[in-house]
Amino acid sequence: MMTFYDCATAPSPRRARMVIAEKRVAVTTVDVDLRNGGQFAPEFMAINPRCTVPVLVTEAGEALCDNASIARYLEAEFPDPPLMGRSSIEQARVAEWTWRAEFDGLMSVAEVLRNTSRAMKDRALPGPDPVPQIPELAERGRARAQRFFTALDDRLKHAPWLAGDGFSFADITAFVFVEFAQWVKLVPGEELEALASWRDACAARPSGRV
Secondary structure, eight states: OEEEEEOTTOHHHHHHHHHHHHHTOOEEEEEOOTTTTGGGSHHHHTTOTTOOSOEEEOTTOOEEOSHHHHHHHHHHHOOSSOSSOSSHHHHHHHHHHHHHIIIIIIHHHHHHHHTTOGGGTTBSSSSSSOBOOOHHHHHHHHHHHHHHHHHHHHHHTTOSBTTBSSOOHHHHHHHHHHHHHGGGTOOOOTTOHHHHHHHHHHHHSGGGGO
């Protein structure tokens, strides 16, 4: 059985958790206590020297240490249901909106959190090396997140899911961003009705509750 290194309170491993749930894959889960530095434990660093979660260790012993590789591997090994798109245009849209959700969404909220949280002093970037906080980046992150809320709403006025007719990894990534944004008190405006309906649909899926 595969082993999944998780942290129930962190947004990044939630993306992989949702993929695992959608694919209905059985894994052994190991919780890494990020709050108390579990990612820096020698036994975990031996698995992932970057000291980040998620990590999926395959049955062959290969450690996949980011969401992109985990999602790609599970899509290849467990193609039903497809999360990377069915047609060529859907696959392209999944890639497009996953990238946008990561760059404009998740990174913007991470900028706010990592540059304002007292618990992340000298940890403004993930990994073992100390990085000082920059308060100005937090302000930029707040503005970026609000712009991306609007971009999501605009897209979802024209399609039920970000890549088209089917729920995909892009939706997972964007949904985790919207949920994660609440941690820094960033909430979509009530006027973004398409975004609100889509968020409810994501939350109603079994994977939306993991």
